[in-house]
Each structure stands twice: as structure tokens, then as C-alpha cells.
Amino acid sequence: SQRQRNKQGLPLPPGPKGLPIIGNILDMPVDNQWLVYDEWFKTYGATVCDIISFEALGSRFIILGSLARTEDLFEKRSSIYSSRPRMPMAMELMRWDIIMSFLPYGSWWRRHRKVFHDHFHPNVVDKYNPVQLTESRALLLRLLSSPKDFQLQVRLTFTSIIMKLAYGIQIKEKNDPYVETAEEALRGLAEAGIPGRFLVDLLPSLKYVPEWMPGASFKRMAKHWKEVNGKMGGKPWDDVKEKMKNGTAVSSLSTTLIEALPDESDPRREEEEKVARATAAVAFVGGADTTVSSINSFFLAMTLYPDVLKKAQAEIDSVIGSNRLPDFGDRDSLPYINALAKETMRWQAVTPLGVGHMSTQDDIYDGYFIPKDSIILGNVWSILHDPVAYPDPMTFKPDRFLKDGTIDPTIRNPMSAAFGFGRRICPGRYLADNSLYIIIASLVSVFDIKSPLDSQGKLIKQEPRMTSGLLS
Numbered sequence: 001s002q003r004q005r006n007k008q009g010l011p012l013p014p015g016p017k018g019l020p021i022i023g024n025i026l027d028m029p030v031d032n033q034w035l036v037y038d039e040w041f042k043t044y045g046a047t048v049c050d051i052i053s054f055e056a057l058g059s060r061f062i063i064l065g066s067l068a069r070t071e072d073l074f075e076k077r078s079s080i081y082s083s084r085p086r087m088p089m090a091m092e093l094m095r096w097d098i099i100m101s102f103l104p105y106g107s108w109w110r111r112h113r114k115v116f117h118d119h120f121h122p123n124v125v126d127k128y129n130p131v132q133l134t135e136s137r138a139l140l141l142r143l144l145s146s147p148k149d150f151q152l153q154v155r156l157t158f159t160s161i162i163m164k165l166a167y168g169i170q171i172k173e174k175n176d177p178y179v180e181t182a183e184e185a186l187r188g189l190a191e192a193g194i195p196g197r198f199l200v201d202l203l204p205s206l207k208y209v210p211e212w213m214p215g216a217s218f219k220r221m222a223k224h225w226k227e228v229n230g231k232m233g234g235k236p237w238d239d240v241k242e243k244m245k246n247g248t249a250v251s252s253l254s255t256t257l258i259e260a261l262p263d264e265s266d267p268r269r270e271e272e273e274k275v276a277r278a279t280a281a282v283a284f285v286g287g288a289d290t291t292v293s294s295i296n297s298f299f300l301a302m303t304l305y306p307d308v309l310k311k312a313q314a315e316i317d318s319v320i321g322s323n324r325l326p327d328f329g330d331r332d333s334l335p336y337i338n339a340l341a342k343e344t345m346r347w348q349a350v351t352p353l354g355v356g357h358m359s360t361q362d363d364i365y366d367g368y369f370i371p372k373d374s375i376i377l378g379n380v381w382s383i384l385h386d387p388v389a390y391p392d393p394m395t396f397k398p399d400r401f402l403k404d405g406t407i408d409p410t411i412r413n414p415m416s417a418a419f420g421f422g423r424r425i426c427p428g429r430y431l432a433d434n435s436l437y438i439i440i441a442s443l444v445s446v447f448d449i450k451s452p453l454d455s456q457g458k459l460i461k462q463e464p465r466m467t468s469g470l471l472s
């Protein structure tokens, strides 16, 4: 059809044909999409290919299946592949546009990104180590008394880390009002964050239908989540300001940001404060659920690969002994633990399709036409299961990253895909990496991790099955 080719007659990348008007909406997978797209790489290319495309209700999707492709587009051509899909549901109705992660590429996004970077780049991120250390030890204690709740406990750990470093707030273990608000907001995001999940994202004019119309339940959902979002960013920030006034604030990212703001009377104040407030809030949005998911995968891996756990424990025993717990100073002398953390990020990707980028110009790439406004997804799962880079990719094998007892720099670091790509790559990845290290090291130093037992006392075999969504 007309849309399939540009003026020079170049084709779009291959993909399922689809029907007129609705395109490939019927083919669009609802579950574990990354696996289906991984299959499509084999189905639609002349040989196995690593770029496919399809259309769903007017949106052009391009899926990239190799690091070579993501580097070509997200890095080498980053000036046109760094925006975000429009997402009317999340951005315009639920007002997630306060959060940097979803802003279109441009100067407003860049201001947010710079402030965030100032507080989380590799040379400053160690200032959060004390909070991470305290919270990982608190996790050990809680697990000792209620090991069955490990998922809850891990979640509490990350929430505590983020709330402390962002706002200096010590959260309550149960029914904390800040946490409840933020988690409700994140539930909305998980629903709305997937391109195509809500019809209004594919047909933006639907956003004008009145709330009472049959089928407009998305408008009522959006209204609720919009209120929750406002509270998530506003409440803790205002509380910190209040505490600073009466001298009771604990120093945190927020106090630092507030101190650096221009005076209340300065005309720049309002905008600067908006950016600062969003910076603290985005730490929670980006930093809570993501790292939880990777630690959950770690627990699963330990139940499936007991020898890995034994090896990790042996390393801790020989390097640290049994009189103290590991800390950040030990990191360089624990290569196996470092490899274990890397393999955790590789084996089950937290964001198996990354976060969608949007192209902002028509482009010609490798003989293909890539139209402006395409949604480009890097298939993180495919890249991290590339059998050439990672032989036997489905197996959990930290040793793949080691050579002669140290980390082998020739093995591709999962960070090259696990945190997304190009100018939008996750700016919280150094914080996440530190959290992952200290929690894994602390857990293996004191606990065995095994599957639960059935009524006959036999281990119940675990299966790696992942949930679908923006975060898996």
C-alpha cells in the first residue's frame, strides 16, 4: 500500500501483513510480547532478521532485535530516535507528563535529565551507599523473622531506600500513606505504560469522549490516577519544605534541591521548582518497582540453581569470613558476586522491551524506510539472550562473565541493553547497580534460599514464568 513505501520506493522493515485499517491489531500479542517478537524475527525475514515492523491502528511499530540495530538507531542517530510516543492516556489524561521518563525529546526534558544526572552520576552515587547499606541489613533482619514474605520485604527495602534518599522520610512498615499513594500511581502506570493498551492511545480523539459514555471507563480511571499522581509528587515535597521551615528536615535529595532553588520572589522560581519536585518524584517512579523485579528474579534463580548459591557463599566465606557482613568496600574483591549480579540483570530482563522511543523525522536506514512518529522498541530480551554473546542463554550461569577468577571485560555487559538505550538510557542505573550488589552480597552471606516444601516434605519445583507489562 501507499503507506508501506516512501518516495524512493524503499520498503518498511518486514513484518506481519495485517488487514486494512486496523493493521496488525489482531496479531498484536497481549502476553510476553518480547517472546512473540523474538519469533517474528525468524518468521518474517528472508533469513533470521533483527528488525521487524507492523502497524496497529495507525501507529507504526519498529522492533529492533540486536545490539547492532539499537546502536545504529538509538545511539548513532540519537537526534531523531530519542523522543517518546504520545501516549494520550498516560500523558494527557493521567498527567504523567510531570515525569521526565515520558517527556518528548527537547529542552524541557533536557532540563529534567540534567538535574537528575547531577545527583545520580557514577561519581556522586556513592553518597547513597550508607542508606543502601542500612536498608539491606534491615532486610536481613526482617527476612529472619518472616522469610515467607520475602517479596513484600524486598519491596519495602527499595521503597525505604528511595524515600529516604529522595525525601529523608522514614516510611512505616505497614500502611504508609506515602507508599500507598505512590504504589497506586505506579499501578496506573503499569496499565497505561504499554503502547496500545488503551484504545485512546491509538485513536487520540477518543480523549474527548465524555466520562459518562458507555465504554469511557478509561476516562474515569484516568481521572482517579491523575489525582493520585498529583499527590505522589506534591505531598512529600511539601512536607519536606514544611520541615525545612521548622528546622526538622533530614537532609536528602529534596533538601539539596530546595536549597539550590532561586528565591521565592525570583521569576524563575516556579519552573525551577517544578523540575526539582519532578526529579525527586521520578526517583520513586523509576527506582522502586524496577529493582524489586530484579531481586525477585535473583530469588527465583537461587531456587533453581543451588550450586550458584553455594559458590557465592563460598566466595563470601573465603574473602570476608563469618565475623562481619559484606559492605561496599568489598565489592572489588568479590568477582563471583559481581558476576551473579550481572547474570541476574541478563537472565530475566526487568523491562524486556525497554521503554518505547519515538522517531521525530522520516529516515532511511539500511535500505528501509522508517517513517516519522514510529514507535521504536529495542527487544532487550532478545539482545540479552543472543546465543553468540551469551552461549546457552536460557541457563543462569554467572561464570559466563568470569575468566581466571576476575570479570572478563570481553563479555558483553548486560547494562548495554538492560537499562535501555541512547540518550534516554536509564539515568538511575548506577544506583540500581549498587543496590543490587549490596543486597545480593548481604543475602547470600547469611541465608540459604530454597523452594518451599510440599506436604510430603519435598521441594516444590519452581518455574521461571514472567508477568507481562512495561515491567516484567
Ligand code: HEM
Binding pocket: 100, 101, 102, 103, 113, 116, 282, 283, 284, 286, 287, 288, 290, 291, 294, 350, 351, 354, 355, 356, 357, 418, 419, 420, 421, 422, 423, 424, 425, 426, 427, 428, 429, 431, 432
Ligand atoms: C533494575 C533496575 C532498573 C531498570 C531495569 C531500569 C530500566 C530503565 C529503562 C529500560 C528505561 C528507559 C530507557 C530508554 O528509554 O531507552 C529507564 C529510564 C529511566 N529510569 Fe530506570 N531502571 C532501573 C532503575 C532505576 C532507578 C533506581 C532509577 C532512579 C533512581 C531510575 C530512573 C529512571 C529514569 C528517571 C528514567 C527516564 C529517563 C529518560 O526518559 O530520559 N531507574 N529505566
